[in-house]
Each structure stands twice: as structure tokens, then as C-alpha cells.
Amino acid sequence: MNRRGWRNRGWVLFFLLPSAIPLVLFTAVPMVSSAWVSLHRWNLISPMEWVGLDNYTELLRDPATRDVFAHTLLYCAGYLPLVFAGGLGLALLLNQRMPGRAFFRAAYFLPVVTSWVVVALVWKWLLNPSSGLVNSLLGALGAPQPGWWTDPAWALPAVILASAWKDLGFVMVIMLAGLQAIPQDVLEAARTDGASAWQRFWRVTLPLLSPSTFFVVVISLINGFQVFDQVYVMTGGGPSGSSQVVVGQIYDLTFRYGRAGEASALSWILFAVILLITAVQVRGQRRWVHYA
């Protein structure tokens, strides 16, 4: 290798090692050990017992695995469009000049920082099947009033609604940062060319936001597949397991049921699914993500 090649390699190491070392030490190493754990039967308190791939075959045969993946997938399918459209809309609104803009941005961000315990209680109250605000409104409109978190068919939609609401501010903040990076002169040029607000949005803003959009979609799906807190506090996976998700199952298996081996195996199955979905997105990004 020539000198320039070595120098370049030096720069790569210089810029990447500060993040790579801690990630390897404190994330990759535990990941590898969890893969090792997944080949054992282990309840955390007694010695591990080698079982080979039994945990995986067991899980793939278990109908509960299929259920928790189905619920998780359903969650993502409902959550992503809601939170993305809502967050982007908010960012566009709050990117314009208006009185009290800083206050409103903070207000919309507040649910992101509020603990799920509180948010879940509020939503359980809003979605109370017999006395909640939402059902009162639906009743007044003559619409059917679902049983929300007490009804197996509606428990997951209730969680989706609450999650999308809570995370609106998250998407908004990222989109706001993205909007700030759009050069004003490009929009100005489009305006002088006689493009309408609608055209400017579709032809200029949205394409220039695509790096942020890509980030939001990838991260929301990675996080969405690992949804846990809100399910844990809102429905506990019920009623009758109808809203149990993959990480909920992983948590129960590890810390409540003493089945850490199966929990690790399940998380590696989850890993494979997320990896696949992310890889598809990274492959597809060339077609729609425009970097400067």
C-alpha cells in the first residue's frame, strides 16, 4: 500500500475508533455473549446447560412466537404512518413564523420526555370504554364505541394511538433540523418560478428532506420492532395476550420466568427480522434519498 493509502487508513481509524471501541466493548461483546446464552438453558440463578439449537426450534414451533411477531408487525404498520405524517406536518407548521413558536415546539416535545407511566394512565382514562372522552365523542357522533384496552381486538390500536401521539414530537424535532438545512434560495427560486405552495412541498421540500425521512423511517422501524414500555404499562400484553409484543415476551422470559436462554434466542430471531428490514431500506434508499 502506498503512503497515501496508509495516511487515509490512519484518518479512518482516527474518526471511527472513538465510537467503534465503546460500541464493540459495551454492545457487541454483550451481543456475542447473548448469542452464546441462546444456545443454553439458563434461569440466571443456576449454571447454564447446553441445549444447542433447541431454544430456536422450540420458539419457531411455538404459536406464541408467531403471535408476538404478528402483534409487533401490526404495531409498526399502524404506528409508522401516523407518527411520520403527524410529525412532518407539525414540523412544517412550526417551521413557519408565528407568535409563541418556541413555546409550541416545547409543548409538542413535552410528551416525548414525559414518563410512559403517566402517559399510559392518561390514555387509559381517555380511552376508557365506558366513561372515556374518546368514546363519549364517538357516541355523540353515532359511531361505534370500541372497548379499547379491555377488548382483545382494540388493545393494540389503543397502544398505537398513544405511542404515535407521544412520539410526534420526536419526529418533529428531527424534521425541524432537516428543514433548517434546506437552503432558502432553492425554495425562493421555486417561488419565483411560480410554483404553488403544494408544488414547492412535493418537488422541493420533500426531496431535500429525504435524508431526514430516511433516518426517521429506519430508526422508527428499528425502535418500533423493539416496542416495549408502552405495552408493559398500558396493557401488560393483555387482554389474553392480545397485545403482547416480542420484547415484552423477551422481558418476561428473562426477568419474570427465568428462561434467559429462550429470551436470547428470541432476540436473535428479532435481530434477523430487523436486520432484513433495515437492509431492504438501505438498498432501496438510492432510489429516493437525495444527498447534497
Add this chain to the structure above:
Amino acid sequence: MRSFVRRAAVPVIAGLVLALAACSQGSATRADEPVAGKTTVRYMNFSANDGHEKDLDAIKAAFQTANPDITVQIETLPYADYFTKLQTAVAGGTAGDAFELNYENFVTYTANGSLAELKDVDAAPYKASLLEAFKADGKQYGLPASFSNVVLFYNKDLFKAAGVAPPTASWTWADEQAAATKLTNKGKGVWGDYQPISFFEFYKALAQAGGEFLAPDKKSSTFNSDAGRKAAEFLVAKAGKTMPTEAQGAGTPDFDSKLFKDGKLAMWHSGIWMFSGLADAKFDWDIAVEPGDTTKASAMFTNGAVVSAASKNQAAAQKWVTFLTSSDDMVKARLATSWELPPVADTDKVASYLTAGKPANRQAVFDSLDATVLPPVIERQQEMQDAVTKELSAAAAGRKDVATALADAQKAVDKLLS
């Protein structure tokens, strides 16, 4: 800005390196630092959390005065997080020399060889049934530290207003149901009864109906019986009729205690730990032994103190748990602050509890002990509890009939036992 960043870069990076180095230093009172000439015993517990930390400290101080060569280090964690922490600590080999376990989890830990056998235990101070509870294979693996039980709370004013005679120790389910129906007034938002539909209420109701949860060899479950169906029916039939349903708020934190405190609940199956919270209630209330069916059976919860098999200071740890569970200092601390009850055999020692204030009929707490039933325990305890609660809730919500729910629950539990 530019020059700022450039000038800042070097000190920032140097600072980060220094910070990293500083961070890896332990604290001054790092837990495993030995003190010269002294043995340190680490004790992990949950029951002192949220209000009794100082009481436990008092017991510890008394112990250290009596045993100047032993230092006790206490780690108190909330119940909800305790087992997460304990399991991880056991996995990493950093669990305390001694720790607290509730009776339900005791079997799991003995089955896995995590506990040290306690030798030459003086049985005299303890209530025999409680000491027995912490034995496995004829060996003593833990000492009972405290117990509490469940009684029937009732709102005297509501009973008077409805012209219903208050509960007595001789009440049966039929009496309770009849009174609950009369006391329920949905128009005024008053409910007759509240009893959670869960594993813990079910195993007790089952015993009251004369059923057995597990077969004698503990290799299969036997609750899908006539008695079991009767017990489940009794619980499930309450929902919506004399007791609020899940959709009406049941099961949310705080719901039942607020309902009772607001004077909107006539009867309430709850634990004696609620006494202090009800001291300032604006109405007259009292307690009675829980109604039975073919027999009486009161739920009892007990926590024990155990010594870790991995501990290097087992002798000192045993001294501490013995003191913690049987000393007079402990009895005094528990009674003075209406913490859970001390597990002592000598009833004279707990006499002051009877006159310690509301409710008037504290005798019922001890009367309940004549016929108590401990929860059935298996190695895969939590899974069993979850499975039973899940099926019963499905029945209560009308998604399953009681017979199917019980059959399904039994199938699930049998699978855990196989």
C-alpha cells in the same frame, strides 16, 4: 466560531480521556471494601422500601451493637425491581450474603441451589407453620421475617344506611353475596364488593371451597374440579354485578383503595398493610375474617431471610438473619410502626398490636391465622400465576366461560409442571 472549535478540540479530547479515567474509580464507600478486623454482611431486601428504611436501620444498629465484629450493609429496592436486580446479581456473582425472598419465590431459589442451608436453627422463637414454610427437603433454607394476611374490610356507615347487618367471623360466601347485592347502588356509584380476579384470590377461594390446587406429589394440578369451578364462578360472578369491571376502572393502580376511601365501596378484600392508609378515612370502618364457603381459609403472605450459597461469610450472615427475624428489637420495630407482623410464636409479644388503633377488631387479624392457606408454589411460579390470572380475567370479561377457562388454565399449569 472557527478558532473556538479548533482551540477547543484538544482540551475537549484531553478532558474526555481524563473523565473516563476518573469515572472508572469506585466510590469512597465502594460496597466490597473490607473494613479491618470486621466481617461485612450485605443484605438485599424489598420490604423496607417506601417508608420502613429507618426501622430496618434501627434493627441493624441493635445487631451491630450486639455483634461489634460484624457490619451489615443494607440495600433496599422497590419490590417491582427487586427480582430483576437480584437475579442479575446472582448471575454475576454479586448477590448479597443474605437477602429477602417472598415465600412464592423461595422454592425457585432452593430448587436452583442458590441458598445455603441454615444449621442449628433455634426453632423456639418462630411460629411453627411459618418456619416450616421456609424448609425444603427437610432442610431449613430460610427464616420467616414477617407475615401479613388478607381480611374483609367494610364500611360501617354504608352497612348502616342500607340496613344490612355487618359481617361476622361466621359469614359464608352466600352472606357476602346477599349483602353485596343489597349494598350495590350503581346510581350513586356505590359498589357492594371488591375482590381482584387473580391467581392469589383464586387459590384462596379454592381452599375455602374445599379444593386443592396441586396434587400431593406436586407433579400435576387439580384445581379444575367442582370446588375450583365453584370458586372461579364466585369470583367471576362479582364483576359487573356487585363489583366494578375492568372497563369501569378495576385493576388500575389505586382504584380500589380510592373507591373505599371515598366511601363508595362497602366490602373490600385487602391486606392488613392498608390499615395506616385508612387512618384518616372520614367514615367508620372495621374488618372481619374473610367469609368462607365449606371451610374458612385466609390468605397469608410471608417473607423470609435467606443466606446466599455463594457468600463467603455464611456464619455472620446467618447471625444477622437470625437477629433480623427473631430479636425483640425486630418485634418492637415492626409493632411500633405497623410494618408487617413479626413471625414470633409468643403471642404475648404482639399483644400491643391489638390496641394500636383503628380498626377496632384487630383480633380478626389473629383469628384469621387459625385457618390460613399459603399460595401453591412451584419452580416456575410466575408463569403459573400469570397463566391462571390470564384465564380468569378472560372469564370475567365474558370471553370464555368459566369451565373452559379453568380447563385451559389447568392445562397450562400442568405443562409447567411436566
Add this chain to the structure above:
Amino acid sequence: MPNFRTVLRWTAVVAGAAVMLVPFLWTVITSITPNGSLAGGPTLVVKDPTLAAYRELLDALPMWRIALNSFWIAAASTLFQLVTGSMAAYGFARLAFRGKGLVFGLYLATLMVPMQVLVVPLFIEMKTLNLQDTYLSLLAPSIASAFGVFLLRQAVESLPRDLDEAATIDGAGHLRIFTTIVLPLIRPALATVAVFAFMGSWNSFLWPLVVIRSPEFMTLPLGLSTLQGQFTTDWDVVMAGSVFSILPIAVVYLFAQRHIIAGIAHTGIK
């Protein structure tokens, strides 16, 4: 006179903000209600408001110490993530090397296994390194985060390349370009990462619970969880604790968002 659409827009924003504020308001209201309870849903009028719950909170826990602890840990992990994240972002966006896609994929992969399953192996690792119960162990999982790297890489990728090409012609090296051109231009993204890094550390629960033993390392979420009893909970005190823990992040956000807005305007390009 403002036109009709402006008024409409403003009304929508106000109405939406009101909905967003409800849970927080409920938290505040419950915390100042005597014997506040969560059952029965929120009320807007408080009879005899009281600060008793806050006094009780300060009695029960050394709140200032705990908050300061949480603050330092969050601030340190934010600083670490900004430094490590922006450097990696530059590496991925501006340096050419073989296997870049694969390395970036490996970074992303670290986000794909849930913390719930990593906690136990990581704890055992810390024990082996004899680092359990130290500040470093608290910080360890948040010194670098692929989330930050990814967000910042997107920001660097969006910068026009002609800027650093011009600087290269002027003889600037990577370090100069990184510190004098790239960093100032990605301030909105840096501020965003700072907010999330701070929040992540401030709210993190499971890892501190497992790794910390000495009370002097206690963080806010751990402290607040001790307020919940096995059987009963004083919700007014818990809510007072929540207010205590939400306000600082709201302040951090208010502070950071000025930078998010400032972004481009200060840096010279339009």
C-alpha cells in the same frame, strides 16, 4: 391584519398543544392535590392545593444529590456521544474506504438487539472488568450510540461537497475541515442528538438499576421508583417526583432548540 389561513393555522397549533400538555398538567395537578390519587381521571380545579407532596419527596430522598448525579451522567454521556458521533459521521460521509457499507451496517446492528437481553451479559462483563458500581459502568452503554452516528451522518451527507473541496484546495486537512466547516454547519443535528442523548441517559432505568449498588450513585429514575410501594403508593409524591424529573429536560430542550433554529442563519451559507 392576519389573514384567515394564519388564524386557522394558529388555532390548530394551539388546540394541538393543549392536547399535548394534558398529561403534564395532570402530573402537576396530582402533585399539588392533597392525597392526590390517579383513579378517577384528571380534574382541572384543585381544592386546597398544597406543596406537601414536594416536602415529602425531599424528606424521602436526597433529591438534589440524585438530580445532580443524573445531570452529570447525562451531560457526560451527551458530550461523549456528540464527540464520538460527529467524528464517526464525518468518517462515514467524507472518507472513502473499503467495506464502508458493511461497517456502517455493523454500527446499525448494535441498535437491533434489545437492551433487556443485553443487560445481563453486560453486567457480567462489567463484573469481570471489575467496573461494576462505578460512574464508568453507568456511562458505558452510552459513550457512543449508533443512533447519533446515523443522525449526524445524514446531516453531513446533506452538506454540499464543494465546501470541503474548496477547503482541500486551500490545503486544509480532514481535521480542519471537520472542526471548522462540518461541525458548525451541522449544529441543528448536533443539538438534536444532544437532546436525545441527554434524555436517554436521564430516563434510563434498567441498566443503572442492575449495575449500581452504592446509594451515592443513585439516579433519578431509580430514586423515583423507590417511591412506589409493594402494595400502596402515594401518587401525589410520585407525581411530584415526575415533575422534578421532567422540568430539567424541558429546559435542556428549550435551550437546544435555539440552536436548532439558529442553524443555517449563523453559518454563512444560505
